[in-house]
Amino acid sequence: MIQELTTYFGHIFEDALLHEINQVGTFKEVSEGSTLIEIGQYIKSMPLLVTGVIKVLREDSHGDELLLYFLENGDTCAMTLSCCMGQTKSEVRAIAETDSKLVMIPVQKMEEWLAQYKSWRNYVLETYHSRLNELLETVDSIAFLKMDERLLKYLHDKTRVTNDRIIHNTHQEIAYDLHTSRVVVSRLLKKLENMGKLELHRSHITMVTH
């Protein structure tokens, strides 16, 4: 396990901390679609994302979803961090967008390390910083963009995190993430196709490189 740890976190953490993580952390592989964190759940251990993509969702009062942001290599979920520290329930759902590898850290270690390791403090603060900024970007999208622009941004974000210009999702799945209806997504996708920004196929979309 130390191998993948040093590869992905070696430039972030001190050696002593890497060793501790190696000691107390649990390696975990999850496959696409599996739920890592559920709303209302107490968090017993914090996930560091080694490889893969995780999507973080919010749920409304009817059980409908809204994508907040994607997590990539080296990221961790600030909401989770937040829950761990405060011993509160999770306010979000986290789902593996692709097959992913994680290192799970027991909660009690986290506070110790905050006092002990400067690199851990920086990592935690940096995590909060980027997650706040990502949430701000999410607010921008929802508040300031029209649905067609949000859709296009969503598709671009998706190609970026998966590093694949083919998006393997149905219109219904996209509609869930954007908190709208399948018909609206189909309508706007067709418009974007006519504008030459993408190609529509059954169960997948190919983004046109610009």
Added chain:
Amino acid sequence: MIQELTTYFGHIFEDALLHEINQVGTFKEVSEGSTLIEIGQYIKSMPLLVTGVIKVLREDSHGDELLLYFLENGDTCAMTLSCCMGQTKSEVRAIAETDSKLVMIPVQKMEEWLAQYKSWRNYVLETYHSRLNELLETVDSIAFLKMDERLLKYLHDKTRVTNDRIIHNTHQEIAYDLHTSRVVVSRLLKKLENMGKLELHRSHITMVTH
């Protein structure tokens, strides 16, 4: 100054830290409407809010605004925290909603204190935690509520933070905060008045207690 510090922060910080804050902090009074932090600005010192209310805003590409949340006694701006640590520009604007008293802390002290004081670490983490949750609530409002519900929530939030069921704002000012137009606000306020939830007057609104 130590007087107001102990009153409002005595239960949060250790004595030694309170003394340090007293040493290095600068007391500052600002009046309603003054801008504390501007978008794009680098932060040289971090404000602790002693008394008053601060509103935190986001701006779109046309310069139009959107209220993110209010800060109250004992709060600080997580976005600012975040900027201090990362030496990045502010992504938000902060404006005094009422006359307010602040203690300004030089940035370089903050990192020292993180290593040194457990109460400071807890405060910083707690701040991030609540700000993240407030941003999530903002996302909920924008994404899941219709404009009339958002408006009512806004008015209730406002009465809560100012502890005054009379809201001293014009429809235009409310429209700016909600990122909509004055006509829409007037229309919906009139609807809410007909529903018996509030009374409209010139330049102020009285909320009906339910």
Added chain:
DNA sequence: CCTAGGAAGTAACAATGGTTACATTGCCAT
């Protein structure tokens, strides 16, 4: 090869919110 069911296309309509334009009202300063 055929068929059932999921996925996508599309039309028609409703609801919400944004925009323009103008009328009315209250209030302050002179």
Added chain:
DNA sequence: ATGGCAATGTAACCATTGTTACTTCCTAGG
């Protein structure tokens, strides 16, 4: 008291998004 201006009321219209109700198309599994 009154003229002027900011604040509010309101109507009419438009654009966007949501909804319903179909049809058509594709593909996996028999």
